[in-house]
Amino acid sequence: AKARVVVIGGGYGGATAAKYLKLLDPAIEVTLIEPNKSYTSCPLSNEVIAGYRDIKTLQVGYDGLRKHGVEVVQDLVTGIDRAARTVTTQGGRKLGYDAMVMSPGVEFHFEGIEGYSEALVDRFPHAWKAGPQTLLLKKQLEAMPDGGKFVIVVPPGPFRCPPGPYERASLVASYLKHHGKTKSKIIIMDANDSHSKKGLFQQAWKKLYGFEKEGLGTHGMIEWVKGAEGGKVVKLDAKTKTVSSDFVDIKADVLNIIPPHKAGKIAVASDLAKADGWCKVVPMTMASAEDEAIYTIGDSCVAGEMALYGNPDANFDMPKSAHIAMTQAKVAAAAIVAKVNGLPAPQPYYANTCYSIVDEGYGFSVAHLYRVENGTFKYIKEGSGISPVKMPDNSEVPALYRKLEAEYADGWLRNVMADAFG
Numbered sequence: 001a002k003a004r005v006v007v008i009g010g011g012y013g014g015a016t017a018a019k020y021l022k023l024l025d026p027a028i029e030v031t032l033i034e035p036n037k038s039y040t041s042c043p044l045s046n047e048v049i050a051g052y053r054d055i056k057t058l059q060v061g062y063d064g065l066r067k068h069g070v071e072v073v074q075d076l077v078t079g080i081d082r083a084a085r086t087v088t089t090q091g092g093r094k095l096g097y098d099a100m101v102m103s104p105g106v107e108f109h110f111e112g113i114e115g116y117s118e119a120l121v122d123r124f125p126h127a128w129k130a131g132p133q134t135l136l137l138k139k140q141l142e143a144m145p146d147g148g149k150f151v152i153v154v155p156p157g158p159f160r161c162p163p164g165p166y167e168r169a170s171l172v173a174s175y176l177k178h179h180g181k182t183k184s185k186i187i188i189m190d191a192n193d194s195h196s197k198k199g200l201f202q203q204a205w206k207k208l209y210g211f212e213k214e215g216l217g218t219h220g221m222i223e224w225v226k227g228a229e230g231g232k233v234v235k236l237d238a239k240t241k242t243v244s245s246d247f248v249d250i251k252a253d254v255l256n257i258i259p260p261h262k263a264g265k266i267a268v269a270s271d272l273a274k275a276d277g278w279c280k281v282v283p284m285t286m287a288s289a290e291d292e293a294i295y296t297i298g299d300s301c302v303a304g305e306m307a308l309y310g311n312p313d314a315n316f317d318m319p320k321s322a323h324i325a326m327t328q329a330k331v332a333a334a335a336i337v338a339k340v341n342g343l344p345a346p347q348p349y350y351a352n353t354c355y356s357i358v359d360e361g362y363g364f365s366v367a368h369l370y371r372v373e374n375g376t377f378k379y380i381k382e383g384s385g386i387s388p389v390k391m392p393d394n395s396e397v398p399a400l401y402r403k404l405e406a407e408y409a410d411g412w413l414r415n416v417m418a419d420a421f422g
């Protein structure tokens, strides 16, 4: 009999897994279950907020997958019986599987900030799942008067898209600058003490937006407050739009609270995410450490040697990005195809690229490469890299270099969307 694979979630991870299962072995029956008719890409959605991109360029349907022979079911998975290997859906379907790919993304936890709750997201949008929230935040930015405060609240890591909040701050500054609202402030209240691509961001902020130094009350449009210096928001007064940390109260004009997140609800409900909230995986195959028939990929998993798992040498986890979700999807698809055909899993490698845009024609990137050695993830330093802050002779990086990277970002987006959904 043909092997049956059910894929949960039609985001970057799930769509890629479904497509590559069919490409690698057309005999496998692949069913993808996703509640939405179309997908909106989070990557480059910060450009929508700043008015540099139409949200339509980020939207894609599932006909591309259907053309590859994937059965796409518009429904929500509500239950998994791991012993019987069946899934049930809100719409009353029941499907059996030989293998499952689980890529439900993240679930927000509206906890940790007193006075904040899910009911407030239409007043204080997170825009951390692209779509109506993105457009709402854009509208609020456009309505903000000159001299206003746009406050971004960053949750403790790990969160999806580690450079995302800082890219957003940059593009909001770009919008305000290009609309003559230069008396305005963007205040990043960060629960963390450092962040992705910090050197590159701060260099760009100095160059473009008058950034002076870290901390509150500084010159320039962007102020970054780290956790240790009062950045961790613990309280919200919704009436006055005031957020408070143990050190300071800030009254915002636009308040963008990004809630803490964990693995998607269905991963937690089916006991695949452990106490820390993320799904642990087998490095060779992306199979869940809890269930060999289920492959937990994308933002829901933790792929690395997280200190949480008792490894004192832990120094990396794969970032939660679309790019990594897609390489994890390809590893899972190849491992499943090998398994159903009685072959050993192929040697995997994992790659990530993440572009950040800070102004029109100004971008930079980071790339990571990982392999598996003796059953554990290894970071390949020689294959990884980041855009330079300075050139080797200590001179400035030419503007053309930053401009080209902004163009590559656009090309990257078109490629990953075509690769996942086309």
Ligand code: FAD
Binding pocket: 008, 009, 010, 011, 012, 013, 014, 033, 034, 035, 036, 039, 041, 042, 043, 044, 045, 046, 075, 076, 077, 078, 103, 104, 105, 106, 127, 128, 129, 130, 160, 161, 164, 264, 265, 266, 297, 298, 299, 300, 320, 321, 322, 323, 324, 325, 353, 354, 355, 356
């Ligand atoms: P998702 O893409 O979130 O997909 C999950 C899907 O599962 C959803 O469609 C959801 O509807 C579905 N689902 C959930 N539960 C169920 C269920 N029970 N049944 C059926 N379906 C379900 N990444 C990059 O690589 N580069 C970038 O430049 C970048 N920029 C970003 C900027 C922002 C502002 C943000 C917020 C994120 C950015 N990311 C970027 C990160 C990227 O969006 C995520 O890492 C990526 O979407 C993860 O893919 P995924 O498949 O795990 O989850």
